[in-house]
Amino acid sequence: MIPWYRWLRYVFLLGCLVLTGCSFPGMIPPGQALPAAQATPPPTPLPGLSLPADEGPHHDLTEWWYYTGHLQGTDAMGHAHTYGFELTFFQIARGNLTGYVGHYGLTDLTRGTYISQQHIVSDPNAVLRNESSPPGTGFNLQVNGWSMQGLNGHEQLAAAADDYALTLRLAATKPGVALHNGDGLLTSFGLGFSYYYSRTHLQANGILIDHGVSVPITGMAWMDHQWGNFLIGPAISWDWFSVQLSNKVEYMVFFLNDRTGNTSYSGATRVAADGTSTPISTGLAEVALHQWTSPTTHITYPSGWHLTVPDGQLTITPALLNQEFVAQNASAGTSYWEGACTVTGTLNGQAVSGQSYVELTGRQANK
Numbered sequence: 010m011i012p013w014y015r016w017l018r019y020v021f022l023l024g025c026l027v028l029t030g031c032s033f034p035g036m037i038p039p040g041q042a043l044p045a046a047q048a049t050p051p052p053t054p055l056p057g058l059s060l061p062a063d064e065g066p067h068h069d070l071t072e073w074w075y076y077t078g079h080l081q082g083t084d085a086m087g088h089a090h091t092y093g094f095e096l097t098f099f100q101i102a103r104g105n106l107t108g109y110v111g112h113y114g115l116t117d118l119t120r121g122t123y124i125s126q127q128h129i130v131s132d133p134n135a136v137l138r139n140e141s142s143p144p145g146t147g148f149n150l151q152v153n154g155w156s157m158q159g160l161n162g163h164e165q166l167a168a169a170a171d172d173y174a175l176t177l178r179l180a181a182t183k184p185g186v187a188l189h190n191g192d193g194l195l196t197s198f199g200l201g202f203s204y205y206y207s208r209t210h211l212q213a214n215g216i217l218i219d220h221g222v223s224v225p226i227t228g229m230a231w232m233d234h235q236w237g238n239f240l241i242g243p244a245i246s247w248d249w250f251s252v253q254l255s256n257k258v259e260y261m262v263f264f265l266n267d268r269t270g271n272t273s274y275s276g277a278t279r280v281a282a283d284g285t286s287t288p289i290s291t292g293l294a295e296v297a298l299h300q301w302t303s304p305t306t307h308i309t310y311p312s313g314w315h316l317t318v319p320d321g322q323l324t325i326t327p328a329l330l331n332q333e334f335v336a337q338n339a340s341a342g343t344s345y346w347e348g349a350c351t352v353t354g355t356l357n358g359q360a361v362s363g364q365s366y367v368e369l370t371g372r373q374a375n376k
Contacts, residue, residue, distance in 0.1 A: 050120030052248075058193040058204050059159050060186065062144040066137055066238045070201070072100040074148065074157060076166060077251065077366040078177075078213050078230030079349055090224050091118040092217060093328065093366070094175060095166050098150050098157060100136075100236075109136045111152035113168040114334050115175065116349050117219070125334045126170035134138025162208055164232070169218075169313035177215035179230050181208050182286035189261070191288050195237070203237030209251070209259040211281045228290060229253055231366065245273065248295060250316065250325065252352055254363035257282040260323075262316060264295045266371070272326045292319035301330045303344075307374040308333070314367075316354075323354035325365050345370040 066072060080092040093116035101108050114125040130136055130152050137150065147160030155168040162181025169175065186206040189195070195203045210231040216223055231251045245267055252260040259280040267273045277289035297311035312330060316323040332348030346369040353362050 046244045052207065055194060055196065055202060058188065058206060060206075061147060063204065063214045063236075064160060064234070065144065065146065065148045066100060066150075068102065069236050070102055071238075072236035073234070074098050074150070075233040075235075076157070076230055077177075077347070077349075077354065078211070078228055079253075079364045080177075080213060080217065080226040080228035082217065082224040082226035084219075084222050084224045085221075089119070090217070090219060090226075092116060092226070092228075093118065093332075095334070095347050095366070096155070096157065096166055096175075098152055098155075099137075107133045109133075109150075109152055111155050111168075112334060113155060113170050113175075114332070114347055115170065115173045116329055117173070118328055118349070121329060123329060123332045124173060127334075127337055128155065162211070163210045164211070173221040174218040175215070176217075177213050177226075177230070179211040179213050179232075181210065182212050183208075183210045183257075183280070183282075185284050187259075187261070187278055187280045187286040189278050189286075189288065201238045203231070203235055205235040207234075207251075207261060207278075207280075208232040209261070210253065210257065229364070230258075246270075246369070248311065248314075249368040249370075250314075250365055251367075252316075252323065252363060252365045253323070254352065254356075254361050256359075256361060258356075258361075260318060262293065262295075262318065264293075279318075279320075289319060294319060301327075303331070303333045303346075303376065305333075305335050306344045308344060308346075308372045308373055310369045310372055318356070321354060321356035321358075321361075323352055323361070324355075325352050325369070345372075365366055 030195050075097040077095045080094065081090065083089050084278050095112065095114040097112045099110040109130045111128040116123045136152055147158065149158040150156065157166050164179040166177045189205045193204050193206045195205060209231055211232060213228045213230045216228055217226050245265055247266060248264045250262040260277055262277040263275060264272050265274040275293040277293055279287045279289055294317035296314035296315040298315065300309050301312040302309045312327055315327045316325060328349045330350055333344060333346050335344045348367055350365040352365050
């Protein structure tokens with residue numbers, strides 16, 4: 010089963026904004042809706058995904074650039090620090106109007122705390138820093154002072170919220186990208202079409218200003234880029250896992266759940282140490298080990314998992330229970346859990362360990 014589930018990120022993360030046409034500030038008068046979105050029938054045949062030409066922004070209904078990572082460092086006083094981060098920029102086009110949403114989450118595993126913030130920008134000229142550049146020059150995006158830019162696996166990120174200012178340089182350590190569904194093109198379920206690729210092994214280094222203290226950091230990051238003319242299907246929830254193992258093998262694994270909580274679809278991509286990616290459609294299972302209820306939104310999330318993949322089994326454990334991204338207002342979407350985790354397990358008879366980011370979306374608050 011191909012990973013069309015990733016299209017559903019917008020149902021929940023940007024729910025009001027995309028589905029009901031809530032306005033971006035300053036774009037249209039209050040009380041008026043964005044133009045109705047219509048999925049564009051795919052051309053026949055669809056062109057193949059092409060890099061670096063497709064790294065930059067497109068003029069489709071939906072697009073996002075998504076980063077997560079695990080970082081560590083030592084400050085000038087000799088104090089060790091460990092962090093996880095998420096930085097995502099969304100582009101949403103409706104009619105002749107385009108808006109942008111930025112999400113930044115920072116997990117401080119040394120303090121045992123988590124912070125998050127979001128921004129909405131209505132002016133494309135303020136976001137697309139190289140819009141006039143020809144295809145193949147990468148992307149250069151800015152959302153209210155947060156930024157991401159990159160080309161050919163060499164990328165830079167910057168974001169700040171509360172007492173944490175992050176500046177990162179990323180470099181791909183594997184050739185090419187992981188093309189989900191084999192060729193990076195998703196056309197199923199009558200929802201439109203989408204392109205989707207990942208860079209699953211990005212070496213990270215930079216600076217994190219932690220409560221005024223400069224911490225040189227290194228680590229490993231993961232990037233998703235997806236775009237297309239697609240609309241959203243029925244509201245369901247999903248569990249999504251990016252797994253980076255110490256043997257340089259990565260997995261993207263997802264489970265789509267229906268309204269009763271039962272798994273409707275699942276799928277995965279395995280990325281070998283040499284960068285070869287293989288889609289997986291069978292031999293997948295998920296068992297939630299615990300639950301955690303947010304004291305802020307009162308949403309109950311699964312917490313801790315046993316994953317079965319064709320090569321064996323993995324146990325994924327949250328590094329911190331409360332890593333819930335809480336929406337600050339309705340126009341910025343709804344809340345979800347996105348957090349740093351640790352991984353242990355056995356694959357092909359060999360013990361493995363590593364790290365993971367887990368995304369849990371579509372849960373409703375307890376009544």
